[in-house]
Amino acid sequence: MTDNTRDAGGREFSPEQVELQGFSRSIAEIEWLLLVLVLLYFVAPGSLVDDRPFLIAIMVAFAGMVLVFRYIKIYQRETRWKLALETWLMMLFLAGVLWQTGKSDSPLVNLFLLVIVVAGLTLGKLTTTLLLLLSAAIYFFSAYSLNGDTVFTLVTFSDLMIKFAPLLLAAYLVTLLASDIDGARRLLVSMAQTDELTGVSNRRAFDGALRRGLARAERAGRPLSLLVIDADGLKPTNDNHGHGAGDRLIRLISDTIGDSLRAADEHARIGGDEFVAVLDGADDAQAREVAERIRARVENTSFDADGARVACTVTIGTSTYPRDGGNAAVLLERADRALYAGKQAGGNQVISAASV
16 A cells, blocks of 8 residues: 545645655756856856857756746656656756866866766666766767867876766765665655554555545446454453463454455554455445455454463444445445444444445
8 A cells, every 4th residue: 555645735645756746846956056057157257158149048948948847837746757857958958068168178067966966866776877878978079079089098088087987976876875765765654554563554554545446446437345344352362361462363363354355455454453444346245245254264263372262253344335435434434333333233243334
């Protein structure tokens, strides 16, 4: 499951979208920074520019590109290919600037570092490597156009490599850092969406999964069912055998639920002894069939705790979209009501919302 958040307008965003929006803002700042640095060089006394009108045209075109990508809002959602396209356009902008300000001897050649760092932190190793190769090609081609065949001599080539080495080092270090950051981010996202005791999704992740499942069901015109599952005997287990046995029982119930679901179904732990499951494409009859399978398997599953047999049963309430409700809150409320009715009737049974 992937936990989504919503903006002020109610639109849903995944953690990746939030991350991409952050990257997008950073790239926008880098783009304006590049433009300002080039402009400062352009107006500085004694700056060497081969064709000033052409450099002005390049800056105006780059500024127009930034405005189109950032403020006209052609793209409502950020994507990595859009960020990659902007990064390549930054590289082409710098190539034009380099060509007009001294080629390989340009004092602005180190601006390529900004693009390499941005790519390394946002777009991964492959894109960073390709951009590094492009910057190397631009740099050495400009050196060849300036120095001719002498660029292939040992002295000139070594001098060029020394000047280009910071780009290579930056690309290497940034990709290592980006890999570590991405690994840590994925771990944090997983921890935020996972129940620590059972290893299944938690309530936060489940809410997003249910919303997405309902959206798919609405688009496809098919049903979706919800199961709310509650253990009947957790407190006696904790009282008689300790909380360690109670935790083991919760894990056993969770594993049994997971083994009883279909491949397309998802389940989560949303409370101490309460679980939920989303059955994509399942109507009421299919939901009750799955729920009965879970109930029977839990009833027939047990383990030993200090020589004593520990067993448990579950009560399950079911609700089905669109028959029992058109949104997540109503479906949960109807399934909870069915669950409560089952508890009142003695537990260890499956109750459909339609029967309550």
